[in-house]
Each structure stands twice: as C-alpha cells, then as structure tokens.
Amino acid sequence: MDFGLTAEQAALRERVETFCSAHCTEEHAAALDRASRYPVELHRALAESGLLGWCLPAAYGGAGGSPIDACIINERLGRCSSAATNLLFINGVSAALIALAGSEAQKEEYVRGVAEGRLRFAFALTEPGAGSDAAAIDGDAYVMQGTKLYTTGALDADYILTVVRTRPEGKASRGTSLLIVPRTAPGLAVAPLEKIAGNCIASCRVEYDGVRVDAGQRLGPEDGAWSILMIGAGLERLTVAASSVGLARAVLEEVTAHVTTREQFGQPVSRFQAVQHQLADIATEIDAMELLTYRAAWMAAQGMARPKEISMAKLYCSERLSEIVLRGMRLLGGGAYFTETPMPRRVREAMLALYAGGTVEIQRNTIAKSLGL
Ligand SMILES: Cc1cc2nc3c(=O)[nH]c(=O)nc-3n(C[C@H](O)[C@H](O)[C@H](O)COP(=O)(O)OP(=O)(O)OC[C@H]3O[C@@H](n4cnc5c(N)ncnc54)[C@H](O)[C@@H]3O)c2cc1C
Known part of the structure; x- marks a missing residue:
C-alpha cells in the first residue's frame, strides 16, 4: 500500500500551487465573489496553464491526466477558488463525456475546443x-x-x-x-x-x-445516455469531494493561524484544551475526507471505479465540510461574521457541495443499494 504521490503527481501539485499564487489568491476569490460577470480571465489562465484540459485525452489537446490528477487539481484549486473548480467542472466534465462517447468529429471540435479554452460548455x-x-x-x-x-x-x-x-x-x-x-x-x-x-x-x-x-x-447512441451520465456523475462527485478537502484545509489553516495568535485571559486561545480538541477533530476529519477521496480516485484510475466508494467520498466530504466551516467560523470569533474577512464567503461556497453531484440522500441511497438493501 502506497499513500505517496508519484514524481509526476508531485510536479502537478507544484504546478497548481504556482497557478494559484498567480490567479487564485484571496484577493481574486473575494473579487469574484462580488462579481456577476463570467471570469473570462480565470478561464483563459486555466486553459493556458494546461489545467483546464489536464484530464482530457492528449489526442485532443489535453494531457491524458488520471482521476487522481483531477483530485490533485480540484483539491488545490478548491482551497482558494470555488469559481475555478466550478469552471473546471462545467467545462471539464462535459468535455470528458464527449471524449468518452463522442464521434471523431465531435471530439476534434468540442474536446479540443474546451482544452484550448476556445469553447465553453x-x-x-x-x-x-x-x-x-x-x-x-x-x-x-x-x-x-x-x-x-x-x-x-x-x-x-x-x-x-x-x-x-x-x-x-x-x-x-x-x-x-x-x-x-x-x-x-x-x-x-x-x-x-x-x-x-x-x-x-x-x-x-x-x-x-x-x-x-x-x-x-x-x-452517443439514441436512448443510451444513461451509462454515460453515470460516469459523468462519478466524475462530478469525485471533483466535489476533492474540492471540499481543499476548502476544509483552507479553513483549518486560517483557524490555526488565528487561535495561535489571538490572546484571551492572558494566553493564546490555542492553549485552551477545548479549542485544541476542536482543531484535533477537524484535522482528523479532513484526513478521513482525503483518504476516502483518493481511495475512490485510485480505484477509478485502476479502472475499478465503483459508485459505492465515490458516493462515500462525496457524502462524507460534503457533510464534514459544511460542519467544519461553521465550527471554523465560531473558532475565529466575532470577526468571522464580517464580510471583509474570507470566512463568510467560505461558508456560503461550502454549501454547494451538499447539492452538486446529487444530494447527500442520493449518495446514501447509492451506498445502501451497494449493500444489497
Ligand atoms: C448552485 C447550484 C448549481 C447547480 N448546477 C447544476 C448544473 O449545472 N446542471 C444541473 O443539471 N444541475 C445543477 N444543479 C442541480 C443539482 O444537481 C440539484 O439541485 C441536486 O441534484 C438536487 O436536485 P433537486 O434540486 O431537483 O432536488 P430534489 O430532487 O427535488 O430533492 C429535494 C429533497 O428531496 C430529497 N430526495 C429526492 N429524492 C430522494 C430520494 N430518492 N431519496 C431520498 N431523498 C430524496 C433530496 O435529497 C432533497 O433533500 C445545481 C444546483 C445548485 C444548488
């Protein structure tokens, strides 16, 4: 059993990190949160960096990346920009389905168009x-x-x-x-x-x-879209799970930085055991989120994708994330209620994970079915 990244995966993570430093800073995220205009610049930057088409076939302008690569990208982007992960999803998953089931002409036109950032889906x-x-x-x-x-x-x-x-x-x-x-x-x-x-x-x-x-x-064939849609649902659920891991980590980092510097009753609030235990729980939950997500991605990369493991990842990640943002908000004190800070935006953005790719009830239905219930 190997929990490490390959050299290529580590390089990809570095690449996404560099991209985020240039295009997905806290300032970018806050500005996009106030905007009602499509983030054309972010779309172009994602295409030019190769990340938009990373998981599309190399024959049509992509890099042939694996489901694990998709999780690495979405986790890191999810840390700072829900606009980036949403943009990647609506374009990337649509193009992935065309790459899977499309005719040669459709792949050449649409998959390449998305990978190069010329077409939006x-x-x-x-x-x-x-x-x-x-x-x-x-x-x-x-x-x-x-x-x-x-x-x-x-x-x-x-x-x-x-x-x-x-x-x-x-x-x-x-x-x-x-x-x-x-x-x-x-x-x-x-x-x-x-x-x-x-x-x-x-x-x-x-x-x-x-x-x-x-x-x-x-x-694809007439009347025969169902199996294509199931693959699309799996891809969406995996990317929602991965971006939830990223956002949860951003919350943990922000809260840790706050509690170790904010003093009350003559000491940093991180010295209070009640605070330490909350952070210990959050850190443990994030690791469990990550393990479920990368297990499902690893299975998909081996050609063993199963609805059960994917739904478990999406269910657990979306529910834990919605709890973690609220707990994080409390640990940040009253300052987190003010919209000039990142936390209110994170809370609002986190709620999408409960719906995207199907609600938590639908995930539970899928898991129960796989148990023969
Ligand atoms: C911000 C946002 C963006 C979205 N973007 C897209 C998009 O781009 N494309 C797209 O097609 N959709 C999109 N959706 C839709 C999203 O996928 C659905 O909202 C989600 O799948 C739930 O479906 P619904 O809204 O029809 O709720 P309903 O199916 O009406 O569900 C209502 C409630 O009943 C529960 N329920 C329903 N059926 C069952 C069942 N069988 N067992 C147990 N409980 C059940 C649900 O869990 C939920 O709690 C988006 C949603 C949001 C909020």
Whole structure:
C-alpha cells in the first residue's frame, strides 16, 4: 500500500500551487465573489496553464491526466477558488463525456475546443419536474421542448450539453439521450438565477421551446445516455469531494493561524484544551475526507471505479465540510461574521457541495443499494 504521490503527481501539485499564487489568491476569490460577470480571465489562465484540459485525452489537446490528477487539481484549486473548480467542472466534465462517447468529429471540435479554452460548455440535467423534457425526432433533427433548472454557466456557454428523454414511456435509463445544443439555437432562452455564492458563473433556468438540433449533435447512441451520465456523475462527485478537502484545509489553516495568535485571559486561545480538541477533530476529519477521496480516485484510475466508494467520498466530504466551516467560523470569533474577512464567503461556497453531484440522500441511497438493501 502506497499513500505517496508519484514524481509526476508531485510536479502537478507544484504546478497548481504556482497557478494559484498567480490567479487564485484571496484577493481574486473575494473579487469574484462580488462579481456577476463570467471570469473570462480565470478561464483563459486555466486553459493556458494546461489545467483546464489536464484530464482530457492528449489526442485532443489535453494531457491524458488520471482521476487522481483531477483530485490533485480540484483539491488545490478548491482551497482558494470555488469559481475555478466550478469552471473546471462545467467545462471539464462535459468535455470528458464527449471524449468518452463522442464521434471523431465531435471530439476534434468540442474536446479540443474546451482544452484550448476556445469553447465553453454547460451541463443541463436538473428539471423543475423530473422526466418532463422530451426531444422528438423530426426528419434528421431533434426538436426539444421543456425546461432545465440551475444549469451553471449556461448564460456564457457556447454549448449546453442537454439530457433529454427520447423515449418518454418506460424507464429513464432506457430512453435518455444527450444532445450538444448551441446556446444561440432559436427557441432557447437562458435566464440567470441569483445564488448565495458563485454568481460570477450564473446558474440558469433554460427554456427549450421547439429547439431543433441536427441528429449529428447527439452524443452517443439514441436512448443510451444513461451509462454515460453515470460516469459523468462519478466524475462530478469525485471533483466535489476533492474540492471540499481543499476548502476544509483552507479553513483549518486560517483557524490555526488565528487561535495561535489571538490572546484571551492572558494566553493564546490555542492553549485552551477545548479549542485544541476542536482543531484535533477537524484535522482528523479532513484526513478521513482525503483518504476516502483518493481511495475512490485510485480505484477509478485502476479502472475499478465503483459508485459505492465515490458516493462515500462525496457524502462524507460534503457533510464534514459544511460542519467544519461553521465550527471554523465560531473558532475565529466575532470577526468571522464580517464580510471583509474570507470566512463568510467560505461558508456560503461550502454549501454547494451538499447539492452538486446529487444530494447527500442520493449518495446514501447509492451506498445502501451497494449493500444489497
Ligand atoms: C448552485 C447550484 C448549481 C447547480 N448546477 C447544476 C448544473 O449545472 N446542471 C444541473 O443539471 N444541475 C445543477 N444543479 C442541480 C443539482 O444537481 C440539484 O439541485 C441536486 O441534484 C438536487 O436536485 P433537486 O434540486 O431537483 O432536488 P430534489 O430532487 O427535488 O430533492 C429535494 C429533497 O428531496 C430529497 N430526495 C429526492 N429524492 C430522494 C430520494 N430518492 N431519496 C431520498 N431523498 C430524496 C433530496 O435529497 C432533497 O433533500 C445545481 C444546483 C445548485 C444548488
């Protein structure tokens, strides 16, 4: 059993560290938190550094990175910038699915476009009423009718990778398809919805009113998107888990620095055992988060990805993170209530991990199913 990084993985971590020092400082994160404009500069920098396409195939402009590489990148970026991890997710996962199931022409166009930072993607699955969005075939085109919710990045995307029912009757797992829909397609309307955090990458309501896309824009087989979506869900859950580890570590560092310098009753507050025990618990929980995440990533890298281990990582990381930010806020004292400090932003950003990639209840359902329940 080997818990260390290879020389290549250590070099990648260094590379992300260098990137963060230049593009994801606390000042950048605070400015993006106040912005409602898409972070074009950050997107360009991620593409130019190679990190945006790191886990895409080398044949289409990526670096062929592994799921462990994806976790290394998301963990380090997650320490300081939820904008960076969100941006990486909406573009990287969409492109990874195209790399997995796309035609040669689709890979050349879209995967390369994302890796080079020329094309932006959003991924639309969630709906106001599950299973409502249908696409009927008309000649050699699909005609789409319905609504998607919370589609992150849709406002600024070139394409929205959209999940549709192509066989409305029967199980969704046997009648779902994926369509690569141009954001400017006639009949498509995008409206941003204000969030508690991350408004620089708008999450949107997307209306499809008779939107037509050529059959050549379908990704993978008709009615056969389910297995592709399951792989996408696994990738998303892993990256959410890894970025949660990063954010939790940022909280631990900030709190440790505070309690060792802040004095009360004639001594640093870190001398109080009650404070020490809280930090000991947080540190232990973060290590457990990290171990679950990298175990799942390691399994995926060996071709042994299983929903159980991935859901365990996502479940544990998202729940611990939401507790750690609140405990961290208390340990920082009243100063952490003020928006000029990083902590209120971290608390708001941390809550996304509870939903992204499916709620904690859905993860528990997956784990229970794997136990034969
Ligand atoms: C900021 C943000 C960005 C997002 N970006 C995107 C995006 O880019 N693309 C996209 O497609 N989606 C996106 N989502 C949607 C996100 O994936 C969903 O919100 C999440 O999967 C939950 O689905 P829902 O909102 O429909 O909740 P619901 O499914 O309606 O769930 C409501 C409650 O019921 C519980 N519940 C539902 N079903 C079960 C069950 N079977 N067993 C037990 N409990 C259950 C849930 O856990 C939850 O507590 C985003 C969400 C947020 C908050």
